[in-house]
Amino acid sequence: MKIKELHIRNIASIEKGDIDFENGLRDAISGEKAPLFLISGDTGAGKTVILDCIAMALYKKTPRIEGVANSTKNDYVNAEGETLRVASLEQYTRLGISERDECYSEVRFEGNDGINYHARLSLGMQRGRKLLKHRSPKWEVKKGDADWIAGTTEVANTILQAVGLTFEQFGRMAMLAQGQFATFLTGNKTEREAILEQLTNTERFSKYGAAIKNLFDRAKTTCAQIQTEYDTEKAHILEKEEKETLITEQARLEAEKKDLETKIRQNEERLTLTTTLEKCRKDKASAQQALEQLEETANSESYRADTALVNGWDHTTVQRRTYTRMKEAHEKREEALAKEPLHRSLFNQLSADLALRKQEMRLQSDAIEKSNQWMAAHQHEEEIYGRSGEIIQKIHQYEDLLKNIQELASQIEAENRKTSPLKAAAEESRLAVEKATCEVNAKQQAIDTLSRQREAMNPASINQLLEQANQTYVSVRQLQQTLQAIEAATAETARLEKDIDEQEKNLASLHEEARKTEEALRSAKEKDEKANNLLHTMRTSLEEHLVTLRKRLITEQADTCPLCGQHIGHIHPDEDFKTVLTPLEKEKAATGEALNRANKVNEEAKRRLNTASGIFQTQKRQLAEQQKKIATAKENALHTALQSDMNPALPMMPQVETTIKNTDETIRQLKAKQQEAEELQRRIHRLLEEKRPLDATKTTADQTKVQADKALDVHTQRLHQLNERKEAEEQNASLLASDLTTLLARLMPDWQQDTAGTRQQLALASHEYNNRKKELDAATQRLLTMQTTTTAIDSARTHILRLHADWEMPVVPMAYTCRNINDEWTRLFAQTDATAQEIQECTHICTDCRNTLNEYYQTSGTTEASLIALMERENELLEARQRINLLQASITSRRDAIATAQKQQAEAMEKLGIREEQAIPDLTSLQEERTRLAQTRDQLLNALATANSKLEEDKRNQNKFNLIAAKLETAQKNLAKWDRLHARFGGTRFRTLVQSYILRPLLNNANIYLARITDRYKLTCSEENEQLAILVLDRYNKDQVRSVTVLSGGERFMISLALSLALSSLNRPDMNVDILFIDEGFGTLDEKSLDSVMSTLERLTEIAGQNGRRVGIISHREELDERINVQIRVVKKGEGRSRIELSGTMPG
Template sequence: MRPLKLTLSAFGPYAGEQLFDFRLLEDRNLFLISGDIGAGKTTIFDAICCALYGETSGGERTVEEMRSHHADPDTRTEITLEFEIQGELYRACFSPRQSIPKKRGEGYTEQTVQSALYKIDFVDQPGEQALLVSESISKTRPEIEALIGFNVHQFRQVVMLAQGKFRELLNANSAEREEILKTLVDTEFLSRFERKLKTLETELKQSVVNLEAQIKGLLKSENVEHADQLLPQIEEIKRQRLDAERQIDDAERLRGKAEAELNEATALKDLFAQQRQLLLSRQALVEQKDRIEALAAALQRHGEAEKLWPDYRLYEEADKALKSADEALAEARHEHEARQRIAIEATEQLTTLEQEKPAQEQRKRELQSLRQTHAALASLAGDRQKQHQANTSLQTAQQALSQAETKLQEQRSALEKSETELETLGSCDAALLQTRHHLEKKQEQLKQIQRIENKQRELENATKKLRALQRQLETRQQEVDSSAGALQQLEQARMQDIASHLAAQLQQGQPCAVCGSHDHPLPATPPAHIPADEQLEAARQNLQAAEKQLSEIRQDFDHQRRELDRIAGVLDELKTVGAESEISRDDCQADIDLLKRQAHELTLQAEQKQLLKNRQGQLKTAIKNDEDALTGLRTRLGECQSQVSTLAGQIQSQLERIPELYRDKADLNPEIAALERQIQQFDRRLDEASRAHHAAQQRFNTAQGVLNGAQKQRLQASADFESKQRLITGLIEQSPFADIAALKSSKLTEQEVRSQTEQVEHYREETRRIESRLDELATQLTGKANPDLAPLQDAYRQAQTHKNDCLERRIRLDEQHRVLDKLINKIAKEQQALEAATQEYEQASHLSRIANGSGHQGSKLSFSRYLLGRLLDEILQSASSRLYIMSEGRYRLIRKLDQANKRSAFGLDIELTDAYTGQKRSVSTFSGGEGFLASLSLALGLSEVVRSNAGGIQLDTLFIDEGFGSLNDEALEQAINVLTMLSGDGRLVGVISHVNELKERIDAQLVVSKTANGSSAEFVL
């Protein structure tokens, strides 16, 4: 990835639009970025990182905080980066969340984060562009990462070596360095694998413990320690079961014999019981004989009555018909008399109303006349109302005309007066603008004085704090040097002790186990004092604690120094802007108070002038409108006068056509309504009387017909009854019945017939059955006695109880055998599961200890740390090749492989090899300049390794934000040579620095300048 053009708008210190065209460098791949403190050099890197990932290069400030305070509110914060990857051109656009002015009305609206990525044909010239991703940064960032090959953390480490950041990898301890490297290599899958193995180990161990507990619980339930101890118990149970089977067979034979004897005696006893019960039943039948014979006689009488019953039913029906005909005849006579009276009354009422018809015709003629007179009165009333309204309109028009003429004269006088007052105010607007301009300049001047005073106080406080941190830094550095010296002495004593033990085993002529030499002229001697492991560990911990405190103090010191430089730069800018007009704070405040009073007076005059102008325009408009209205009023007055005259003539003509009796009446509706009611009432009465007469006559004729029919029906019913009465009387005289009452009492219902018949037949059948069964039993029981069942039942119960006891014993033995057999099988299965689980646990435990760094002689090297260690080896190898050149062949960086403390993690510590001494030592022993060269080499090595492992991604850009101020001339020369070598590979290398030697050596420069209104930048080639 190689940047081609960067365009900023309202970003950081750049208030307007700022263009960085890197194509101007042409073949100059190494360039310097210089400028004042706070001018916006690092902002260039922030903008590139924001355009791609939506984050700043250092990650310390949010993108919202990067909006320029110098920018106009209407200017939006936007970043556009055009870059090249493998010959393809792309454009990345980014705009942070910000408040922008509303398009309509006042106030601001919130704009969300906007991000887009395009593939383009040209950088400057218009051409086609394809939108790859547009929306939020969360959707654009994955496309950028896939295109460039790095996430934001990797990009910062590889492309942008941010200020104060690339020293972290050198000065960090092993754990801190692990966190830094994890941002470059995804080891989370290894960590998940390690955690999964640890969880599996714990679960399998618990399974083994659970299985062992289950097996012990099963054995304990039978009070044995081993499963083999259960086999004798099973054999004894089998022997006892065979014996129980024999006892069951013997008991079954005895029970069968007793059961047969008991059944035979029980059957004989049942026969004697049946004979006794049948004798009792025969005696009960004898007692019912009279009742059954009476039922049979009643059934016989019913049969005789059944023969005469049809004729009796005919007689009974004829009697009912005669009674019904008598009732109908009486009712028809009563109805005929009532209908006759009603018909006579209706005829009389209709005759009376027919005589009043001439009077009804006279009322109708009077009604027609009243309606005509009423219509004429209504028309007259309407004309009189119109006449009143016309007179009122005439008076209103006359008054309105008079008022309009008066109002028009007043408005013309007011217009002349306002013109005179407007001339007296003069040119107060120009004076007000000039006064406000002077006031704003004075207020800005006062704010500038206040800013300078505030920054001076901040500078004093920051200086005091920096001096305090300087003293703390010197103290902590002394503590680190002291702790490192103490640890080195203890380690040398330990190494001397080890060498003395090896020397004690040397024999002349035998090879040395270390160097292989057969000659041993100077064997090592033991030291005066041999340090213990606890002393070495305590010394290492003291050194680590001192180094950690020194690193924290150094970070605070660097941060405070940058803060001091920033405050000093801001103060210089403020003094530069305010130097042109020196004035005291009090004098400036007095001038402001005077200008405010003048501005207030002029504002009042300007407002009065504007009010007069507005009033003058309103008066002119009102005069024009009133003149138009006056013309309309005069026209309206003539129309009202003509209408009044016309209506007077119409009213006089109508009065002549109305009778004098009704001229003063306003309404004839009551008279008309009363006459209409009389006419309607008479018509209704006549109609009702006619309908009532017709209906009464019809009902009378109907009643006459009904009466005639009832008389005929009575005669027919009487003749039929007399005929049926003679027939039934003759039949009864020939029957066994005395009269009709005896016949009716002998007739039974169907239910009574069915019930009595069943009782008689059941009695006769039961008598035959009992007699037959008694004869059979007398034959069977001849010569036999009724047996006693109690002894036989006791014998049977004893035999059955003995058999049940034997069966229960066999069931208990079977259950004991089943339980023991199931227990043995379960123990065997659990034992097999325990062996399998133990094997799985041992394998998982071994893998877990290896993966989590706790399996090989107590080492703490996990899978993920091992992978990061191999990555660190590549980084150190690449870094050493550059450090070796910049240190003139003295230093190389290597990874520390030995574990000083068995209880702590290791594998990512860095130490250096010194070619002058041939020994290894901690990187904390570097001097300030050496530490900078080592940090630079390490950062470049890190960038190189990550780039080479990025799957073929070609990164042609590197930015270094560091000052190079701690280097001497020789080290600076070597650093420049390394940077030149990097740029010679075709890589674009940009360096921020204030060192004059770099400005002299690097001709291509990007100069950033700052002013009170914001910063600007340009290439100087």
């Protein structure tokens, strides 16, 4: 991204500030964009506020507020009684402003997509009930020329997509704020990992590591769970002997079960047959008794009466239907005869309506005849009346053309009066333009003259020569310091050589002393060894004799010792006896002490000799290193001297002092020329300021001339257009009048004398003609409709008279009210026709039915009265039929029951093997046997079920165990795989491994910057660098490697700056910021280190990874004022207010 502009209104101490980073920060001498600019001002003026304003507009955060601890529970009350959080953005509202004052920070920048964005954070005050209070921050963003977008989420997403950096990443890439230089250098592993993760996109490796750890933990948990299931299930499996015993027991119980089931089945069969036999005998006797009672009922009078009714009804089905049909036909014929008077009355009404319609039809025909006669009389005018609308429209057009011609003539006359004033104004504007052009050209010639003078001075060459002189001055100063260092180092070398000579003499005496102590130690060792051997021999022999003697005394049970004469109970212990009997031990102790003293003396002599040797070797190594260092320094000094055109054969220091003096004079002269160029630039600027109003006057005169010329041209074109329009209108009017005369020559030859009257007369005549024509067409259509209707009605009336000829009679014409007269006649015809047919059909049916019944009466000897009486008993028929059927079914059922009982009895006796006269088996004995067998079976089944249950459960357990064992094997293999991966890449190991490979090129990149600042230090790290630790190699101290924690403040700043620059250049393609702001940190540097740092920053764009990047330094050091021309000054105005001024820049 590119930061282009910053606009500040009443933020913190800055009252107003507008900074154009893209075009405003151009060097006043070279006119190019300043690669390095300074943000300066007194302490407390608000230099760092500029960084805060950029951050709050882009991220609604600032570096200072983000560093506040316990920000959510840390409030205070201000003087107005308002409660604010110590980490709130409202605190940036400048004190003392009113609710009407603007308060915002706005940044215009170009995003990674090449589109310009505006990001703004607005603060301010608002009026409460009594007092002013802070307004809540309002965050907005605008993309291109689109509308402002509000809402924290929407704004944050838009800016993040455009910039490609989070707040933390932006702080690392573009803002090296106060106190944050050494964060990466001296931070712990977690802090360095977080920074590298943000800048190098290694967060995905953290996710990979976490995923691997999760999979490992899951595999480990799964394996442990399955192992627990395995151990639990293994305990549930039966032993082999127990399982074989259960199988044998199961087979025995199955065999017993089979035999027992055979006995139970035989018992059940005999019990069932015996029960069936007794039941059959009882059922047979009961059914025989019921059958006898039913047969008595079948012979009773009531049964015979029911039988007669049912038979009589079933034999007269046809006759009863015939009688019913005849009766229904007679009733329908009577109903049809009753409808005919109504039909006749309706016929008479419709006939009267028909007579009226015929009368109206004759009148309509007479009126049509009269209309045809009128139309024939006006037939020759039909063409004009048919085109009346067109003719009237043309008359309107003719009237409009005449009116337009009159208006155009008036406009032409008015335009002719404007011609002279417009020509005079054009001439006056031309003279004014010529005068303004002369004045501008004169001023421009003066500007061009000064510009050529300034170009002749070649400001860019002056700047280049000044930079070269400064570099020469710095290198010669360094050469002077190097020569002084060589002189001091030479003195140090002489001192070391003297010390080495003295140390060499001391070593000789120490070697002699060590040799003597070594000989004394060897003599003491020989004496001690001799005494020790003698003591050991005597002690061993004595111990063996004492042991033998005491065993003997105990065996012989003696009271007195033959060796010492004491009672056996008063013999000394072994230790006392040995001390008394061994005087050699004193000699051994004396030789031991002598040996210890000799050993200590010898070790002390060796220690002094080793110490002196170490000091001697160290001094010799230091001497060699110092001599090498002096040689290198002399070589570098010689190289620098040759570059500075010095004579190596002559003394260096006078030449250096002369060169410094000459270079200083050269710098002074170049700065004078630089100031002269700046003075010329200021004079050019003043002339440009003087030329600006002349340019404005010329622009105004040009615009006035253009407007006057344009007005004259417009006037001329308009006059020409009006004349052309007038001629065209007159031609159109002439053609239109000719057409109208041709059309109206016979009917209205004088139409032009009164065009309005002609239009009105033509419209009335045409209207009358068209109305009469429409009325004639309508009347003709109505007559046709009446004729069609009358014809249809006559046809229907004729058909009705064919059925009822007696209905014909004269009628008086009268209207009949209905919706459709045709439907009424059609409906009447259908009704009369249907009624006639129904009467005829019913008469025929009655005749046929009567003949059939008479024939039945004669044949059967039955009368019509008996048939009617039978039909009247229809309601008794159902009950009679049910009684008959029920009795017959009962008789049949009892007979079947007797036969079935006899058959079942015979079958049971046959199966039991007994005859009719024999007794049946005892039922009670059979039931007792069944109970006993059932109990035995239950016991057997329980035992069998127990054995089967154990075996089935063992089978299930075995299958489950096999499955768990297979799962355990798979889980163990999976765990072994993830264990190997987790040991190498799990957790943060993967990210640390990747970052450890990234750290070394990062340090190499940092060393590029560090080498340009100082040649003393180089950053490095260990080979196995799991902690991502950074070490410093000190070239001035024999390339010793040490920790960064022991560095001084200035050293730490230089190394941290180099590392920060490397970090800011170690970015992804979507993480570019064109400006790097460095806030303070220069106060810890001495003049030489400051020169090196500034030289590096000035050449930052030439170093890899920083192409096109600019640097803004925030500092109040006076030395930077002299070195950096382009400056943004924050100037105090008093009362806590500041303003922003630009210095050393091209005039805007």
